[in-house]
Every structure is written in C-alpha cells, then in structure tokens.
Amino acid sequence: MRVYLIAPAPDFGRDGLDEDSAMGLDRPVAMQAAAGIATVAAYFPDEVDLRLCDEIIEPVDYDDPADYVAISVNVAQVPRAMSIARAFRAKGIRVVLGGPHVSLAPDLFEGTADCLVVGEFEPVAGAFMEDLLAGRLKPRYDGSKADLAATLPPRWDLYDNERALAGVVQTSRGCPFECNFCDVIQYLGRVQRHKPAEKVVQEVQTLYDLGYRQINLSDDNFTVYRQRTSTLLSALADWNAADGRQPVSFMTQMSIDVAKSPDLLAKCSQAGLRFAFVGLETSSEEALTESRKRQNLRVDLVEQCMKVVGAGVSMTAGLMLGFDSDDLSCFERQFSFAMTLPIVMYRPAVLVAPVATPLYDAMKAAGRIVEDVTQTRASTAGTMTNIQPMQMTRAQLAEGTDWLKRSLLDPENAIRRFELYARVLGDCPPHLVRGIREVPTARSGPLIELLTKSSRDRGARRVIECVSDLSRKRPLTRGDLMQALGLYLNSYARQQPWARAGGTARAVA
Numbered sequence: 001m002r003v004y005l006i007a008p009a010p011d012f013g014r015d016g017l018d019e020d021s022a023m024g025l026d027r028p029v030a031m032q033a034a035a036g037i038a039t040v041a042a043y044f045p046d047e048v049d050l051r052l053c054d055e056i057i058e059p060v061d062y063d064d065p066a067d068y069v070a071i072s073v074n075v076a077q078v079p080r081a082m083s084i085a086r087a088f089r090a091k092g093i094r095v096v097l098g099g100p101h102v103s104l105a106p107d108l109f110e111g112t113a114d115c116l117v118v119g120e121f122e123p124v125a126g127a128f129m130e131d132l133l134a135g136r137l138k139p140r141y142d143g144s145k146a147d148l149a150a151t152l153p154p155r156w157d158l159y160d161n162e163r164a165l166a167g168v169v170q171t172s173r174g175c176p177f178e179c180n181f182c183d184v185i186q187y188l189g190r191v192q193r194h195k196p197a198e199k200v201v202q203e204v205q206t207l208y209d210l211g212y213r214q215i216n217l218s219d220d221n222f223t224v225y226r227q228r229t230s231t232l233l234s235a236l237a238d239w240n241a242a243d244g245r246q247p248v249s250f251m252t253q254m255s256i257d258v259a260k261s262p263d264l265l266a267k268c269s270q271a272g273l274r275f276a277f278v279g280l281e282t283s284s285e286e287a288l289t290e291s292r293k294r295q296n297l298r299v300d301l302v303e304q305c306m307k308v309v310g311a312g313v314s315m316t317a318g319l320m321l322g323f324d325s326d327d328l329s330c331f332e333r334q335f336s337f338a339m340t341l342p343i344v345m346y347r348p349a350v351l352v353a354p355v356a357t358p359l360y361d362a363m364k365a366a367g368r369i370v371e372d373v374t375q376t377r378a379s380t381a382g383t384m385t386n387i388q389p390m391q392m393t394r395a396q397l398a399e400g401t402d403w404l405k406r407s408l409l410d411p412e413n414a415i416r417r418f419e420l421y422a423r424v425l426g427d428c429p430p431h432l433v434r435g436i437r438e439v440p441t442a443r444s445g446p447l448i449e450l451l452t453k454s455s456r457d458r459g460a461r462r463v464i465e466c467v468s469d470l471s472r473k474r475p476l477t478r479g480d481l482m483q484a485l486g487l488y489l490n491s492y493a494r495q496q497p498w499a500r501a502g503g504t505a506r507a508v509a
C-alpha cells in the first residue's frame, strides 16, 4: 500500500503573513519543516510505502501512484487542501484529512474526504492503521489528548530537510491561559501536557544529525510551567555545543509573564533559546481586559520586554488592532508603543474571531460576524477581519493595520529599533556563539541570497550596514542580530517590487 502525505501551501489571500512560512526567494525554502505530516508518518507500519510533500517547497505530484492521499490542514491550508482532495478523488484515490482546522471545524469538511481524523492522531492511530490495512477505513476518527511521553518521534528521514531553515520539536501541547481570540485551548486543552526532557533531546539530536542548527520548540506557551521548563532547559544546556557539537539556536513561543522569572530567562539563554514569539497584542489595558489576556495586565509591558531581551532572549511580538475599545487612534498608539520596545520584528494583525473561540460565539450572538472567512481562510494573516469593529469600519481597520506594518518595516524606523535592541540585548554565552563557517551551506544559502538581493535596495542597504556596525561592537550578540536582520529583510523584501511575493513552490510554479 502506498500513502502520499501532503502539507498544502498556505493561502493568505491578498496580503498575509506568508513570510512566516517561506523565504521570499526564487527557489522555495520553508522557514520551518512541516511537523504535522512528519509526525503522522511515524504511525504507519513499515509495509506502507510513504511519501511526504510539503507544498511550500515542492509541487504536489498528481501522478503519484498512491492508494491513499492524507492531507494535513490548518486554516491557511483549507483552500489548497480542498482543491488537492478534489483532484485526487476525481482520480478515484481515497483521501484522508486531519490537522488543526479539521479538528476545530470538522463540519466544514463533511463530504470532502473519505475519512476525517478529528483531534490528535496518536490516540486513534492504532485503530486507524488496523482499519486502513484491512481496507475498512471509517468515515471519521475522533482523537483524544495524546500522552506525550508515549508518542513516536517524527519521520524526518522522509522530509526534504535541505529545503527548510529550521527543524521543529514540539515539547508540550496546550496552554492554561484563556485569551478569548485563541483556538489553542479548544484544540489542545488548558491542561498543558509535556514531553519528557530525554525524548526532546533525542528529537533535537536527530534534527542536528540532519544538519539543522536552528530548531523551533513548537509549543503554544513554552515557559508557563516553570518547573518542567527549567528541567528541560537544563537538559538542552547540557546538550548544546557539548561533545564536539556545533551550537544550535532554539526558538519558541512564550508569554510575557516569563519576565517575572529571571532565573528561567537566564536558563533560556544558557540553553541557546534566544528567540521567542510573544503575544504582546496591545498597550491598552482596556483591550487586554476585554480579550482576557490577563497575563499582560497590571504590568509595565515596556519594562517586562526590557527584562526579557536584557536576559538575552530576542522577541518577535504579536500586535493586535480592532478591539472594541480601539478607536482610530489605535494605530499611532501601537506604533509609538512598538518603537519604545527593544524589538525589531512585529506581527501586526487585525483582531479576528476564529471559529471555535469564545470571541466567535460572543460576536455571533451580537450579530457582529460579517463574513465567515475564518472557516476557510487564515484571515488572521490578512487584514480584513470577520468582525464588525465597534469604532471603525473593517476597511479602516485594514488600512490602519497595513499602515502600521509598513511603518514598522520602514528602514529608518527599523534602524532605530535595531539600535535600541542591540543596546539592551544580553550577551550570548561565548560557547554558543556560532562562527560564520559553522552554518551548513544548504541553510545559509537562502540568507546570503536575501542579503545580496536586498543590498541593491537603498533602504535595506542602510539597515544591513547599521546591523553590521552594531554586531562589530557587540560580537557576543552577532548571531542574534544577524537572525533578526534575516527576518527583517524577509518581511521588508516582500513589500518591494523587486522581490518575489510568494516564495512557495506553488507560487513559483
């Protein structure tokens, strides 16, 4: 039996955040390897002939002689997943759908596949495989919460690792917070489950052996359970750059309450975990209160960010606009806030109500859901919300958010933030500082290409020169500054006429 496992290209519509997924280059490169399909692959028995396709880096092969096509679907992948499923089914090939959006909005997929896997795969994998091999796959399997101590490691050996910048290891699932716009709680629960440290280190070692020197610890909230995080960080610190290994740089997602734990932050830096996405969302207390983002409330966010970056953990911060308490002044307010923080990269997004969230239910009850785009499109990435905002029109919200994004990417503004960031950023432990020759060529190639292309643009060149100067003055932060520069240029370039907008295999084709 042959199974073709596909991660479809994301579709962000007009102006999404596809820089998160792919480098904006002619030759497609994924920012991160596709963990969903590699994880599901681990559960197929040896007798099944498996092939993986990450559509960010290679086109779907419609001539594959598969018996089954299995597709992983998050909200951004819905349009492509539907179209790929239709094409294979038209050829008589059976299709299985699973993944985050199938789990959160299963009704949307009724009738589009021969089998739906709703929820986490591991708990139903045994029954699924038995039925698959016996040729009696049911129309639907409902997975419960997996025990992460018992899960199998992903089959990265089947993935095209030369074409992804960062490897991925999930160390926990779930988040105990209750931000009302977030569907992680519905998908994975509020009780966070953890993978034992030794299993995490094994998965990290596998990725290292495959050549990765950047690894995303793909958790929803890595630091929220302090004790387990501390244990895991100790294990990673013991492993990183030890026994003749080159240094690895880790990244993850955390909440800003981590600033209250200086010891934990110091351990992050010691382990090489020096990059994190943090949902700051807004400087408005009213907006934080209405969205139940309680971990960001009653603290001085500027001071907290200074502590995190000062401890050596660089941040990309999420900013949201369009809360009920936001009026038209919110764009400038968010801009001023962003410019006071030691942060270079931001992800400004309009507030959207994803299906399955408390916010969606509230907006639906109030008659304020205007378009059910979140069923089928990652409108969190674009700028058109599915909510009727309280104090502006949707178009004004979209325009203001576009303005904020452009303003933050403006080279002069970026230079001011790079200068502040470089002043505040804590040193990297010397044994984790990477020499330029230590980055494997397959992964440094795209960054070099981006630098070369960007340096022909006057604004980008100014930023590159500024960051080179700063990193000469602070050699122990050079790797972090370069990483931030790479992220900046990848976003900046997409706004310029000289750059390719998409960067996925599908966009290039």
Ligand code: B12
Binding pocket: 009, 010, 017, 018, 020, 021, 031, 032, 033, 034, 035, 036, 037, 039, 040, 070, 071, 072, 073, 074, 075, 076, 077, 096, 097, 098, 099, 100, 101, 103, 104, 117, 119, 120, 121, 122, 146, 168, 170, 173, 174, 182, 183, 184, 187, 188, 216, 218, 219, 220, 354, 378, 380, 381
């Ligand atoms: C890391 C991460 C990213 C990374 C990419 C990681 C990667 N390449 O794998 C980056 C930063 C690029 C990213 C981007 C985006 N992400 Co993201 N991401 C995550 C995060 C934190 C972890 C993903 C992960 O590593 N999962 C590990 C794998 C093993 O788990 P899994 O994919 O959930 O799969 C399990 C099941 O769903 C099932 N399964 C999965 N696929 C299949 C397929 C079949 C056939 C079967 C049977 C089963 C099955 O089995 C797996 C094991 O149980 C999740 C939150 C979370 N905790 O899941 C959000 C999450 C998946 N992302 C989300 C979103 C919205 C996005 C973006 C659209 C954001 C944006 N606006 O730009 C983009 C889309 C990018 C894209 N390429 O499609 C949402 C999806 C919600 C939804 N309704 O679909 C999530 C749930 C978080 C959230 N609520 O915001 N993301």
Ligand code: SF4
Binding pocket: 175, 176, 177, 178, 179, 182, 183, 184, 185, 220, 221, 255, 279
């Ligand atoms: S902290 Fe992050 S993952 Fe947790 S509920 Fe809030 S937005 Fe979701």
